[in-house]
Amino acid sequence: MDRGMVLFVGALLTFTSSWLGLVLFPFWQLQNQPPYRSEPTDDPYPRPLQGLAWVGMKVYQQSGCMYCHSQQIRSDRFGNWWEEPIGMMRTGGDIKRGWGLRRTVPRDYIYDYPTMLGTMRTGPDLSNVGSRYSALWQHIHTYNPRAFNNWSIMPSFAYLYRKEKIVGSRSEKALPLGREWTVHPGYRWRPSEAEWELILREQGTYILTSYLAETPQPDNLNLATLQGKRQLLEYWLATPEEDWQLVPTPQAEALVAYLLTLRKAEYPLPEAKE
Amino acid sequence: MAVNVLTRDDHRLQAARHRASIDLSCRGPVLAFCTTALFWLLVGSALALIASIKLHSPYFLTGSSVLTFGRVRMAHLQAVALGWSSLAAMAACLWLMCRLSRVELTYPRMLYVACALWNIATTLAVGGILLGDGTSVEWLDAPVYAQPFFVAGVGLVAGWVAATFRRRQESHVYVTQWYILAAVFWFPWLYTVATLMIFWTPVTGVVQPVINWWFNHNFLGLWLTPIGVGTAYYLIPKILGRPIHSYYLSITGFWALALFYSWAGMHHLIGGPIPAWLATASTVGSMMMFIPVIAVAINHHMTMIGYFHRLKYSPSLRFTVFGAIAYTAVSFQGSIESLKDFSEVTHFTHYTVGHAHLGAYGFVAMIFFGLYYYMIPRLTGREWASSRLIRLHFWCSAIGITLYFTTLSIAGWWQGRMLNNPNVPFANIIAYIQPYLALRSIAGILMTIGHIAFAILFIVNIAGWGRLRTAGPTLFVEPVQQHTPEVATSVPYLRPQSVHLHQ
Incomplete structure (x- = not known):
């Protein structure tokens, strides 16, 4: 056989093996998971993002939030830490840090597009951040994280807020800063x-x-x-400044609405029990 | 006796003329790829610095959506991975394929179109991300409208490479050609499948990150790595003027890489909401990667043995050997990193970022720098203007990447340990890694200074301001005449290009 042919067939076969194994097989295994109902009359979980929250997800996506914030909770047997004299421990740091009540499973993500599991934890995990903070907290923190935590290295998203001259009385939406x-x-x-x-x-x-x-x-x-x-x-x-107020732009409203919907790690799913 | 010597010299002269005509035919298209690659390297360096500084000084350049950390990070990755590395890789494919097939470059216009398409794609990617169209799918952050241009660009290059290979005048197929052919076959497939399944007909939920990491790992493993290793396989023997240590070892390395590397991506999702067998399969693939890596390492090392003193003279060799050593190091590290106990600490930390840069910069970029220093003078007929600037480039890059890797490895390791211990408050982790992140910025500044020196050398060369290539290459120091005087003085650069490779 011609060397070119050997090469072609070989490259094709090796690559196909990984394509079948790592792409098509998981695709086939995970493709058609339905949402979960504990009783036939219950609301299904999870539900697709809608309206403002969906717009907020787009803001989250195009701002690259997931490069510092993951959205996945690992099991309570994940994560090792050793120290004298106890030795090796499995810490389950994600759950113990209060980032979620249980580990996340594929079903939590069936409506996510894109699925931003994240690759880095420069900041804390956000799978369940919706249950941790209020809308006001999120707004102030998004506007300038150091207003709450002076040690924070998160960027300020002040460009999502508009500074305007107060005409009449201060807006209800104005940030109380x-x-x-x-x-x-x-x-x-x-x-x-x-x-x-x-x-x-x-x-x-x-x-x-x-x-x-x-x-x-x-x-x-x-x-x-x-x-x-x-x-x-x-x-x-x-x-506060007497003549000026800071109000969230629609983008900021949307982003916070999205963050408030993030409650991936609390609804009890049978497969997440372990 | 005398007749023999004459015919050998004749043969050599003829071969040199043939090479010169091949280089001349390559000149336009290859330089187009090289120049634009270098442009993206500079853009990528600037973006990298901005992102890096922002991570320890959050007030730096704040207040603009375009320069917010997340966007700059995405744009940086596209600029260096798709802009710089891929364009330089394609330049390597073109020139090495012509040289090793011993044919002149044909269809230059097709290649100009490919280069233009790829640059349009990169511009759309970087610009689109900065203006708010980034997709937050790591390595595939380019907006959807940039993707067809990438596929069309690399598709043309792949077709051209196949066509050139079919026209080959040299019956022996050197291992570099194996690597290049496989890479240009794998990458368009990889990119098309990944973008189709993630963006154009999106799959459900966690299957997206699975495909995503299959793509990401293979982008390095089946695109940049084969071309980088292939380039080293060409440059090291070529510069030393001796054959590669073992032909069979090189083929073993190639097939082992093809088989195992493509399975290695899933350990990036360790502990995540995916079936556990996926991460396990990838751990096996990663461990098997010891085979091709050791094969390549032995082969390169045995070729270099007895010739390490040449690193004192030859810039190309120094960059290439640095890259080859980094390849061994980063692959060993990667295999160990895939082990579960290790990964439980380093996952989600800067350790991974350090590892990625050791691969993409310490290995891939350094080898392409070596290629530039070797190839460009042969294309332009001009020598590098200043050995001092080359030295500056080398040391800035070498010290820069070493410092980068060291700081992030230490910071990442302890970041991971502390993340695993729920009793350590998050604020403490940030406070701990911050000085390391500042050191990383210093490493980035060093690397950028190196790139600026490199760009100056390149521009001077392209513009024709350098000296002509008649007196031999620009070396760090003139070689000490160890053997017979005639060898070192009369044919200083013809000799290393002798016939070994082409027998």
Whole structure:
């Protein structure tokens, strides 16, 4: 046989073997899983994403969230840790960290497209994040994660929020954040000593009045001292900007709606019991 | 006696003329692939740096959707894997196929079209991802509209390679040709099947990641690895001027790779919501990979033995041998990484990222750098302008990838250990890995400096500003004359290209 032919047939056969084994066979094994009902009258689980949550999934997808956040819970026998004197332990870290109540199984993903299992845990797993946090928490955290966790290295998604001048009264959707976080969206702002002096000269009395009005037991704050000025600055930074508000764009609303639907690891499925 | 010597020289001269005419015919198309590949290397390096810095300094370039971490990371992967590595791989296919088949390059226009299609695809991929069309399917992040261009581009190259092989004037089929033919046959199939089953007629749920990882692992294993190993199989004996150690070992290595590598991808889903037998099958495949890797390692090492001093002189050889050693290292590491106990720690950590870069950069990119340093002067007729810049490139790349790999391996290992221990708060893990991520950025800066030196050399060469190739190659240092003076001085670069390969 011609060498070219040997090569062709050989390359074809070796590759076909893996194609059959790793692609077609799992395809055949997992392709037609129905949603689960414990009683015939129950709502089926899982359900396809709909409406806003589906749009939010697209935001999640095109922002590459899954490159830091996985969506899979491994079993409580997965994950090893050894330490003296106990030796090797199986920790089941995913479940013990509170990321999910049980391991995830293929059926949890039958409506996912794309299925973003994730490859990396620079951030925590999100399979079940919908049960952990409120919409407001998600909004503030998406806007700037360091508003909650100063150690966080997650990017700020401030570009999903719009800073606008307040016309009339503040919007209900506006993020309740201090000016520290809103003056430069995406960053943490703090005036320099000189700037703070300038601000104090212009609005000092106003800020002090509102401080005294809002603090239940105002201590003796002396604006002549450096310490007093710093104390007032901390208060002022935590108050919202008077004329500006930050509102979520539709994309941000959608993303948070999607995050709230992520409850993959709690509905009891028979095959996930072990 | 005298007559014999004359005829041998005659034969050699004739062979050299033939090679020169082959190189001349390759010039346009191969340089088109090489130039655009280098462009994507620079784009990819810039994206890599942005992503890397963002990971330890989250306020860097924040506030723009285009440069958010997730998008930049996807774009980086497309720019370096599909842009740089694949274009350089195709350039290698074209030139090596012509040389080893001993035919001049035909249908250049077809290749220009292929190059244009592939570059359109990469532009659509990188641009589309940055503007918000990324698919978050790792390695296949390119938007759906870029995919047909990739398939058409590589399809043309595959057809051309097959046609050139059929026209071959040399009856002996060298192992490099085996690797190239197999790679251009596997890759279009792989890419088409994966995109069809994930995007065009999507399969259900977890079957997508299964196909995804089958693709990802085979992208390295059945596309970049064969061409990289094939290139090393050509360059090392060629530069040393001696035959490869064992023909049979090289064929064994080839078939073992074909059989086992394609089974190795599923350990990336270890512990995940897939049938356990899939990960086990891949662990077996990964362990069997010791066979082809050891075969290649022995073959390259035995060829190099007694000639390691040449690393002092030859830039191409130094890059290529670095790549070949990295291939052995990264493959051994990969096999061990697939073991369950090991993987339970390193899965989902930066350890995997370090491993991937040792493969894609330490092995693949370094060998292609070696190829450039060897091939480009033969195509342009110009020598490299500065051995100092080559040295800068080598050391920046070599130290850069070593530092990169070391920092991420340490950080990833402990990240994985701590992730497995639920008593360690997440904040502590982040605090622990952050300095390592900063060191990784320094490694990235080093590598980028190397790439800029490389690009300067390349541009000077292409523009025709370098010296002509009449006085022999640009070496790090002039070789010490060990044997007879005539060998080292009169034919310094004709000699290494002697007839061994073509017997």
